[in-house]
Amino acid sequence: MTIGMITDFGENDYFVGTLKGVIRKINPQADIIDICHGVPSYFIQGGSYVLEKTYRFFPAGTVFLVVVDPGVGTQRKLLLATAAGFSFVAPDNGILTPIFTLGRDVVVREIDRDRFFLISGSSTFEARDRMAPVAAHLSLGTAAADIGSDTSEYVVNPEYHPQLLPPDRIEGRIIWVDKFGNIITNVPGKWLFEKLGGGGFKHFSLRLNDREISEYRQNYASAGGQPFLLVGSHGSLEIAMNRRHAFRELKAALYQKFTIVLS
Amino acid sequence: MTIGMITDFGENDYFVGTLKGVIRKINPQADIIDICHGVPSYFIQGGSYVLEKTYRFFPAGTVFLVVVDPGVGTQRKLLLATAAGFSFVAPDNGILTPIFTLGRDVVVREIDRDRFFLISGSSTFEARDRMAPVAAHLSLGTAAADIGSDTSEYVVNPEYHPQLLPPDRIEGRIIWVDKFGNIITNVPGKWLFEKLGGGGFKHFSLRLNDREISEYRQNYASAGGQPFLLVGSHGSLEIAMNRRHAFRELKAALYQKFTIVLS
Amino acid sequence: MTIGMITDFGENDYFVGTLKGVIRKINPQADIIDICHGVPSYFIQGGSYVLEKTYRFFPAGTVFLVVVDPGVGTQRKLLLATAAGFSFVAPDNGILTPIFTLGRDVVVREIDRDRFFLISGSSTFEARDRMAPVAAHLSLGTAAADIGSDTSEYVVNPEYHPQLLPPDRIEGRIIWVDKFGNIITNVPGKWLFEKLGGGGFKHFSLRLNDREISEYRQNYASAGGQPFLLVGSHGSLEIAMNRRHAFRELKAALYQKFTIVLS
Numbered sequence: 001m002t003i004g005m006i007t008d009f010g011e012n013d014y015f016v017g018t019l020k021g022v023i024r025k026i027n028p029q030a031d032i033i034d035i036c037h038g039v040p041s042y043f044i045q046g047g048s049y050v051l052e053k054t055y056r057f058f059p060a061g062t063v064f065l066v067v068v069d070p071g072v073g074t075q076r077k078l079l080l081a082t083a084a085g086f087s088f089v090a091p092d093n094g095i096l097t098p099i100f101t102l103g104r105d106v107v108v109r110e111i112d113r114d115r116f117f118l119i120s121g122s123s124t125f126e127a128r129d130r131m132a133p134v135a136a137h138l139s140l141g142t143a144a145a146d147i148g149s150d151t152s153e154y155v156v157n158p159e160y161h162p163q164l165l166p167p168d169r170i171e172g173r174i175i176w177v178d179k180f181g182n183i184i185t186n187v188p189g190k191w192l193f194e195k196l197g198g199g200g201f202k203h204f205s206l207r208l209n210d211r212e213i214s215e216y217r218q219n220y221a222s223a224g225g226q227p228f229l230l231v232g233s234h235g236s237l238e239i240a241m242n243r244r245h246a247f248r249e250l251k252a253a254l255y256q257k258f259t260i261v262l263s
Numbered sequence: 264m265t266i267g268m269i270t271d272f273g274e275n276d277y278f279v280g281t282l283k284g285v286i287r288k289i290n291p292q293a294d295i296i297d298i299c300h301g302v303p304s305y306f307i308q309g310g311s312y313v314l315e316k317t318y319r320f321f322p323a324g325t326v327f328l329v330v331v332d333p334g335v336g337t338q339r340k341l342l343l344a345t346a347a348g349f350s351f352v353a354p355d356n357g358i359l360t361p362i363f364t365l366g367r368d369v370v371v372r373e374i375d376r377d378r379f380f381l382i383s384g385s386s387t388f389e390a391r392d393r394m395a396p397v398a399a400h401l402s403l404g405t406a407a408a409d410i411g412s413d414t415s416e417y418v419v420n421p422e423y424h425p426q427l428l429p430p431d432r433i434e435g436r437i438i439w440v441d442k443f444g445n446i447i448t449n450v451p452g453k454w455l456f457e458k459l460g461g462g463g464f465k466h467f468s469l470r471l472n473d474r475e476i477s478e479y480r481q482n483y484a485s486a487g488g489q490p491f492l493l494v495g496s497h498g499s500l501e502i503a504m505n506r507r508h509a510f511r512e513l514k515a516a517l518y519q520k521f522t523i524v525l526s
Numbered sequence: 527m528t529i530g531m532i533t534d535f536g537e538n539d540y541f542v543g544t545l546k547g548v549i550r551k552i553n554p555q556a557d558i559i560d561i562c563h564g565v566p567s568y569f570i571q572g573g574s575y576v577l578e579k580t581y582r583f584f585p586a587g588t589v590f591l592v593v594v595d596p597g598v599g600t601q602r603k604l605l606l607a608t609a610a611g612f613s614f615v616a617p618d619n620g621i622l623t624p625i626f627t628l629g630r631d632v633v634v635r636e637i638d639r640d641r642f643f644l645i646s647g648s649s650t651f652e653a654r655d656r657m658a659p660v661a662a663h664l665s666l667g668t669a670a671a672d673i674g675s676d677t678s679e680y681v682v683n684p685e686y687h688p689q690l691l692p693p694d695r696i697e698g699r700i701i702w703v704d705k706f707g708n709i710i711t712n713v714p715g716k717w718l719f720e721k722l723g724g725g726g727f728k729h730f731s732l733r734l735n736d737r738e739i740s741e742y743r744q745n746y747a748s749a750g751g752q753p754f755l756l757v758g759s760h761g762s763l764e765i766a767m768n769r770r771h772a773f774r775e776l777k778a779a780l781y782q783k784f785t786i787v788l789s
Contacts, residue, residue, distance in 0.1 A: 002287055004280070004284070006277075006280075008705075009705065010564075010705035011274050011537050011563070011564065012562075012564030012705060013562065013564060013702075013704045013705055014532075014561055014562040014576045014579060014580050015704070016560075017530070017532075017559065017560060017561030017562050017576075017580055018561075018579075018580050018583050020559045020560075020561075021530065021559070021561070021580060021583035021584040021585075021588075022583050024528055024557065024559065024584065024585055025583065025584065025585045028557075028585065031287065031291075032559075033280065033283045033284070033287065033295075034279075034280060034283075035277055035280030035281075035283075035284070036275075036276065036277040036280050037274070038273075038274065038275030038276060041705060041706055042769060050277045050280075053277060053281075054277050054280055054281050054284060057281050057284035057285050057288065057391070058284040058287065058288065059284075059287055059288045059291065062284075070746075070747060070769060071747050072745060072746065072747065073744065073745025073746065073747060073748075074745060074747045074748065123744050123745040124745055124746065124756065124758050124759040125758075125759030125760075128583070128759060129759075176276075178276045178278070179271075179272065179273035179275060179276055179304060180304055218336065218386050219335060219336025219337060219386040219387055220333075220335065220336065220387065221333060221334050221335065221336060221337045222336075222337065230387065232387050232388075233386075233387040233388030233391060233392075234388075243305060243333060265550055267543070267547065269540075269543075274537050294550065294554075296543065296546045296547070296550065296558075297542075297543060297546075298540055298543030298544075298546075298547070299538075299539065299540040299543050300537070301536075301537065301538030301539060313540045313543075316540060316544075317540050317543055317544050317547060320544050320547035320548050320551065320654070321547040321550065321551065322547075322550055322551045322554065325547075439539075441539045441541070442534075442535065442536035442538060442539055442567060443567055481599065481649050482598060482599025482600060482649040482650055483596075483598065483599065483650065484596060484597050484598065484599060484600045485599075485600065493650065495650050495651075496649075496650040496651030496654060496655075497651075506568060506596060
């Protein structure tokens with residue numbers, strides 16, 4: 001069984017390596033995959049974004065360990081969500097927001113039984129002591145019901161999705177910057193085009209800092225040196241520049257708001 | 264079967280993680296190995312270099328997924344090369360240059376059948392939608408002939424190898440900088456010593472920016488504080504400084520030309 | 527069998543990928559785990575620290591390949607240590623210091639047989655040519671006695687542990703900085719509290735540069751904006767700031783000394 005990991009631990013420390021040891025010791029056959037450890041420190045929404053954009057590419061039954069956890073060691077809960085044939089283990093801080101709305105089969109549990117925990121009193125590394133062991137046991141076939149109890153009280157991030165500001169504006173946020181400097185937003189391309197057509201609009205432009213960007217492209221290579229919009233491979237609206245680092249050149253900031261004007 | 268990946272995707276984003284999901288879904292038993300995701304963005308020659316220096320250390324049958332692809336989404340072809348018992352999946356932009364000359368058994372195919380593609384219309388992430396699925400199917404034993412048709416039209420990078428400038432000069436390029444700051448060139452050590460001896464020369468020195476470097480060493484630790492030349496573990500001429508970052512100290516640039524003077 | 531790797535090779539080059547190819551070719555079933563490749567270049571003590579803090583989380587029998595090796599290619603030995611049911615392959619430069627004192631069952635061998643070496647004359651990449659093949663053969667079940675001979679002559683780092691300066695001071699060192707900027711010291715929390723109680727002291731404060739830090743916390747999130755001390759998840763004393771990069775803000779340096787004053 002595959003265990004996919006998304007964290008803000010980076011690749012430079014020994015945190016991720018320790019999680020792998022913990023998992024391997026419990027399930028010698030687990031297929032451990034690093035999905036992304038480059039979530040900016042404490043940036044819960046970035047973790048949500050990566051999860052939303054990757055989970056569907058994994059085999060049915062995959063267990064996702066999703067840890068961006070500024071509240072580690074405090075009283076916040078740990079969650080185990082099951083949805084669409086997958087399992088998700090994460091702190092209760094809104095990081096599973098895109099999963100909560102996946103469909104009718106979503107079940108959210110609070111991890112309230114400690115028999116799988118490595119050490120019962122951990123206060124600074126619950127990924128190692130609590131979440132990784134739970135993920136490993138799930139990958140061995142332990143039932144979710146043996147790990148936690150159903151709950152309807154959990155944190156949802158209301159800002160995760162873009163806001164429609166009638167009659168002709170959408171407010172979005174910058175949710176990721178990739179290695180090439182492409183600015184990825186929380187605006188789903190499909191959603192944008194529906195609003196556009198449904199509202200009787202034909203064009204849109206995006207205002208970020210002092211720039212207005214309205215050129216739209218199908219791929220990176222066909223563009224000139226100016227910033228342009230495209231719907232990236234994961235379905236979200238991006239602001240890009242061909243072979244240039246759009247994020248730096250446009251002096252953008254992570255989680256910054258911008259406005260889309262429909263016309 | 265092993266699938267080794269070389270890309271310029273970095274480790275910070277979720278691109279590589281997505282490729283792993285795609286591969287895992289098609290072949291649950293694939294042995295996926297990250298060879299290098301640190302190729303500088305768009306630097307095709309760096310991808311060629313890493314491939315050339317690593318493929319032979321992998322088991323027979325390994326499938327290499329080699330993606331540095333500034334032309335993603337345009338009309339450039341996708342290639343499947345087979346050589347020396349290995350398979351190589353890559354965009355047609357010259358990145359497979361060192362493989363094309365591996366020997367008589369090299370076969371290059373254009374990937375012109377789309378039945379293994381994940382999504383037929385991808386324009387910004389063909390690694391995920393086309394190349395990774397093809398690699399996964401190859402690792403399951405699908406024949407190369409079922410994936411593409413033989414072609415003799417593909418891009419070769421003529422600048423990949425150093426140039427001999429008679430009577431006594433060689434023009435090389437900086438092809439890689441490692442974490443320790445060692446400057447790695449495209450000049451094979453063996454080739455250099457053959458030219459040297461074959462031309463009746465006894466010495467050589469290297470001119471980079473304003474420096475002339477002629478000290479030659481067998482290892483890093485035996486050198487003093489000055490820059491020196493050595494033939495590194497992968498057989499190429501390097502410019503190094505013991506425990507210092509030669510690339511920064513010598514104000515070198517990636518893909519910069521330099522001259523070797525024989526005497 | 528699991529092979530865990532700790533190196534200062536970084537993730538950006540192809541060094542680690544090459545090691546994986548070498549291991550895979552010898553043992554197609556080896557479970558290769560990246561524990562940490564982010565040890566600062568040449569920082570042997572950092573490699574020791576990562577090893578000490580992670581090995582116990584791995585399955586019995588795990589082979590650790592531990593390479594921070596500024597003396598590569600010189601006459602220094604290569605070691606194979608066995609202890610606590612694990613094996614450790616490393617250069618003889620003190621990096622295995624925390625392992626040498628693990629208990630009565632520690633056996634240290636010099637790797638003095640070359641039949642498992644890939645290339646006998648390597649001078650710049652012995653991890654690839656000597657240490658990785660040895661680790662791979664160990665993971666196949668080759669006996670340690672077939673690889674090297676017992677030795678009692680090996681390098682121990684006397685500075686690895688903190689120094690007690692009677693009557694009321696302890697001198698420690700900064701041994702790691704994690705992605706979040708937490709400053710991790712070589713002072714074991716348990717050891718500190720024993721000294722404190724055993725010496726009849728009640729309080730302690732830490733002096734680093736011009737700062738005196740005496741606030742003590744159980745977790746990160748409960749603290750205000752000031753630097754504080756805590757015993758981290760791996761048992762060592764840390765200097766941290768909640769959601770701030772303590773290392774940068776306190777202008778600390780790696781391997782810097784500090785003083786703990788008991789009172």
